[in-house]
Amino acid sequence: MFKSLFKKENKSITITAPFNGKAVSIEEVPDQVFSEKMMGDGMAIIPSDGSLVSPIDGEVVDVFPTKHAITLRSKEGAEILIHMGLETVNLKGEGFDIGITGGDKIRKGDSLAKFDIEKVKELGYQVITPIVLLNGDDFDIQQRMSNEKTVNHKDVIMEIRKKA
Template identity: 45%
Template sequence: MFKSLFQKKQKTTTEHVLAPINGQIADMEQVPDPTFAQKMLGDGLAVIPSDGTVSSPIDGEIVQLFPTKHAVGIRGKSGMELLIHIGLETVSMNGEGFTAHVRQGQKVKAGDPLINVDLEQVKNKAAHTITPVVITNMDAVASIEKRTVTDAVRGETVMMEVKMKA
C-alpha cells in the first residue's frame, strides 16, 4: 500500500502525427513488404497516396534524408523518430522522380513540404506507391492510438496520437 502511494507516475509527452501525403490510410500489416508488415523497423500506419507531395507530419528536425530521396527521417520535439518511406523498392530508382525540399539538420513544421514524387514513375519502376510512416524508436513509446479514418488529407488528418515516455 505505501509503495503505491509513493511511486512516481511516469510522465509522457503526446505528439500528433499528421498525414504526410493525401490518400488512403492503411494498417501497417497491409503493406506488401514483410519489413514493414511485420513491424521490423517499428510500428505506425501507411498511406496509399493520391498525389506526390510529401509534407512533414510533425514539428521537428530532419535527421536523415536518403541520397535517393525515397525516404526521410524526422525527430520530433518529444524525441519520437519517424521514418517516411515513399513507395516500396523505390531505392532502386536512384532518386529519379524524387525532388527533395529539405536537407539533413533542417528544422521543419508540420505541413512543410519535404519531397515531391512522380507517382507515375513509382508505379512504373517500383513495387508499390504505398508510403509507410514508421515510429522507429518504439522503446521510447508509451502508447500509440491509431486513428480509424481512411481518407487522409496531408497536413490536416491526425493519423496517430503517440505518447512518448519522459
Template identity: 50%
Template sequence: MFKSVVSKLGGSKKESIISPVTGEVVDLTEVPDPVFSEKLMGDGIAIIPSLGEVCSPVDGEVVQIFETKHAISIRSEKGLEIILHIGLETVNLKGKGFKSYVKENKKVKAGDKLISFDLDLIKSEGYNLITPVVLVNMDEKVKKIDKKLDKKSIAVGDIVMEVKLK
C-alpha cells in the same frame, strides 16, 4: 499552419502525428513487405498516395534524407523518430522521379513540404507506391499508439496517430 499537438495529461506526454501524404490510410500490417508489416523497424501506419508530395508529420528536424530521396527520417521536438518511406523497393530508382526540398539538420514544421515524387513514373516502373510512416524509436519513447484508421481518405494535416510518450 499545422502544429504538433503536445499536451500534459496527468504527467503523460502526447504527440499528434499528422498525415505526411494525401491518400488512403491503411494499417502497417497491410504493407506487402515484411520489414514493415512485421514491424521490424517499428510501428505506424501506411498511406497509398493520391498526390506526389510528402510533408513533415511533426514539428522537428530532418535527421536523414536518403541519397535516392525515396525516404526521409524526422525527429520530432519531443524526440520521436519517424521514417517516411515512399513506395516499396523505390531505392532502385536511384532518385529518378524524386525531388527533395530540405536538407539534413533542417528544422521543419508540421505540414512543410519535404519531397515530391512522380506517381505516374513510379507506377510505370512497376513499383508499389504504398508509403509507410514508421515510429522507429518505439522502445525508448512510445508508451502507446492510437492509430486513426477509421477514415480511409486523408489529406496532409489530418491526424493519423496519437502517440503517448514515455
C-alpha cells in the same frame, strides 16, 4: 494538492498525414520488413498525389541518398521514417525531388518532397508509403487511423506518447 502542480504531463505527440491518400495498417504493407514491424510499428498511406509535407514539428534527421526515404525527429524526440514506396531504393532517386536536408528545422505542413507517384507506378513499383516509429523503445503509439481518406497536414493519423 501541490503534487499536481509539479507533475510532468505526458502529452501525446500528434502525427498528421504527410500525404493526401488513404490510411492503411502497417500489417497491410506488402513488404515483410514493414508488415512484420522489423523496423518498428506504424502505419502506411497509399498516396493520391505526390506532395509530401511534414507530419510533425521538429527536424530532419536524414534524407537517404536515393531520395526514397526521410527520417524526422519530433521536438519531443520521436523518430519517424517516411519510406516513399516499396523497393524504390532501386530507382536511385528517379521520381523524387527532395526540398530539405539533414538538420533542417521543420513545422507541420512544411513541404518536404515531391514524389512522382505516376512515374514510380509506370516503373513497376508500389507507392504505398510506410510511416514508422523508429524508437519504439522510448515511445508508444496510442492511436492510429486506418482505412480512411487522409488530407495532408489536416488529419491526425497517429498519436504517440513517451513511455514513462
